[in-house]
Amino acid sequence: MSTVNVDFAKDIERVNKIPLITTLLDVVCQVTGMGFAALARVTEDRWIACSVRDDIQFGLIPGGELKVETTICNEIRDSHQAIVIDHVRESDTFCKHPTPLMYGFQSYISFPIILKTGGFFGTLCAIDPRPAQLENPKIIGMFRLFTDLISFHLQQIELLEQSQLEVAEKELARQQVEKSESQYRNLSDTLEQQVQERTRQLQETIYDLQRSNANLQQFAYIASHDLQEPLRKIQSFGDLLQAQHAVELGKGADLVVRMQTAARRMSGLIKDLLTFSRISTRQEATSSVPLNQVINTALQDLEIPIREAGAHIEIDLLPVVHGDFGQLGQLFQNLLSNALKFRQQDVPTHIQIRAQITPATALPASVKPARKVAMYHRIEVTDNGIGFDSKYLDRVFQVFQRLHSRSEFSGTGIGLAICEKVAINHGGAITAISQPGLGATFQVYLPTIDEPISL
Template sequence: MCDVIVDEADQAVDLLYLDANPAATRMVGSDFRNRRLRQIDPNYEEYWYDIFGHTARTGEAQRLERYAAPDQRWYSFYISKVGDEASRHIAVIFQDITERKRAEDQQAFLFQFSDALRVQPTAETLANRALQLLADYLQLDRCYVGVYQLDQDRGEIPYQVGNDRVPPMPDAVRLSDFPDALRVTFDRTLVIEDVMTTAGLTEMDRQNIGALGLRALVASTLRMGANNPLWSIVAVSARPRSWKPHEIKLLEDVTERTWAALERVKAEEALRHSEAKYRYLADHLDQQVQQRTQELAATNEELAATNEELTASNEELESNNEEFIAINQELEETNGLLTRSNENLQTFAYVASHDLQEPLRKIRQFGDLLKTRYAESIGEELIYVERMQSAAERMSILIKDLLNFARISTRRDIDNPVSLPGVVADVLTTLELPIAELGTQIQVGRLPTVSGDAAQLNQLFQNLLSNALKFYRPGVAPSIVVSASLLPADQLPPGIKPGRDTGAYHRITVMDNGIGFDDKYADRIFQIFQRLHSKNQYTGTGIGLAICEKVVTNHGGTITATSQPGQGATFTIYLPA
């Protein structure tokens, strides 16, 4: 219970404590009844007197939180008026919420930590990013990953970050130089607050740890089976440090998350390597088939020219026929291998679509349940749930785009006549809503009919026109022009080499007035997962233009892009006439 002391202008200038319960006395550390706040804490923030005065004058209860710097604690306050309108008495209920605030801060860090690891492309960048985030958050002098090879008496240190207060760790150490420290890691997290005084270490441990420049450390180790350490993250201080329980728990959580993220990235890298190897083998097989086909054509011409000689030499003809039969069998086997490879890839795409999408659907379903449960919450729970669902949605889109890319890579039915005016009209119908919302002006010239796959060509124009709508200049209505012309092969621009030779090509351009890009990125934008803007600026997976290039290549053509920042972009497609 407090009495708010006011000046002549009825403004609060001090607080007199009238009564307090035993719990409040214990939290403050002394009996503060009948004492003034300015006497107890002369540095108390001035704005709090306005808060106390507001409640005393108006009777409006207030709920607030305050960080007390001297004792590094957080408190919540509930302030209410006591007595009649003329009274200046208030009741203050306060509670120590330091642990709750610390848990919230640590949880927010773990969310940011996981988000940061999710976008790292390689194991090295992921590990270094994880260690740097942890070192910054816990104010470490060095932080490193240790991998234990017990059968080789070797501890490897593949990743580390730190400052000059602790020298860089060697690439590897001998485990037998740290007998007691290593033994502790078999059973629990190793905690050393001061290598010179911490109990349980041998003199060899102290000397060898100190020789590395380490004074205090925590080593959180993942284990597979009893007493078999495999992988750890070590937090290091150059000075003695009293490690708090929540810091140790955070290090253990980060260790598990980092190891899991590294395993995921390594698996993705292995998958990319395998896919690259598969593409190389597939392309090599295509070249072998083409070479054998050319050899057969040359042999047939030779046979036609020497028909009389072959007729006279029946034995030689029979020998040649056996050779041709063997070659044809080899060609049939090669074609069979290619067919099975495409079927396997399509089967993989179906399995990946189902197995990868199912967990994401579960995440979104449980996210909806959480949103319903915390619908009345005023905290940050809903924000975290919405971020979780947003991340799941982005992953779902990425999987769908990857599957589209894989299907286009294996489908090459390009012998059917396709009306490009009809394709573009279908795409414009699909994009009718964003076109109307942005006030887009679209001009479509006379377009030809080409030989190709209607679904793939639809995907090509869908991606190009969607990009033109996405990357518009703010404040400027989008303008898109689609046109075509016939170009003789000998008039192709320098450097343009379509995949199929023919006498003439259809040159089709898609031009917009959007934000454009630096021309030096003209080749990079067609590479898979390449983006020129962050995901916060523009949505997307970085696969759309890679699909465009694959479609054009499947049709024996090529695609180029030209642009300047702020002046729009022009995509030019060359397809065999």
């Protein structure tokens, strides 16, 4: 992209309108341990800092500029691929690269910011004169989430600016129309409808921004505090106490066991919360996903509990849908895991998975898919387990809502909330039919593959 058509001042202004942009850069530095982080606008011939955190006196402020040809971001602009370097001196690719030597860094991470139109905006990057451990799923996942959120916010801000301009233009038109009473009468109804529609669109934009901000705050809080590490230490110290001091502990050994059980439960809860956060915020391009393959993968992961339950599972020929294979796998693995967990002890476990086409006009009144299309796949997962009272239907899909105590059934109370988020991300919905003692049927509605849908 040539700088002829780029308003860098406007881009810097838009970036700094993003809520929590400063907090985002703070979290990047805190989680990676690096001293410099920036959001940069990158074109063919310019590299401009839009927002900066600088703890190493690198010397850049918002509006500051580097020669684009001296940056690794320029290579990312060409490839649209992230670059991660733990230690420049030990990197076969970058140990002799001129950029680290020029700018004096040993660790580097930079992810592209791709707009929803497919255009390249710039990068979210960080550097430090010391090596850093960056090649791990937590940091990679964090950068992907943050660049997706930045792209989303930039798009919404641009839409909001366009909306404000359109509203201003319509107001000017209305004032001109007032000069002629006859023209005003002819156009007033149309203008009123346009203002109402624009107001609705603005309200939807505000809601999307608020939801995105809430997800960003949740993820940043969990990631920056790194809750898993102290839990691992608690479990390790508990193992040492049991192995080396069981005799001295006496009756206190039971307290150690309870402590480790609580730590394991907390660890599982944190993992489920991170999964829920990622699924709540991911909005990536989709591909065709065969649901039979998704189910088979879930069954392999659940091989041991299936064998322990002696479960018989019937699977019909399932459709191919647009979606994310991993998210759909999480959805159906959670439903199958629940069917195995909440089984009746004295009855052979039987699970059936079926599918059929359902027109939008035949959907139950309580089912409201995230995307309106003409036809939906209805995939049903039916079991003969303990079931539940249908009056609790709304509760079962809420985070931390449990219908049974932990002493009866293990779990964090997040699994079905994840299922609902996946269904919504795929333009669909999920509901259930159940009675106590008569099993449950979970119904997942997904748009048919000939319907346009994006996550």
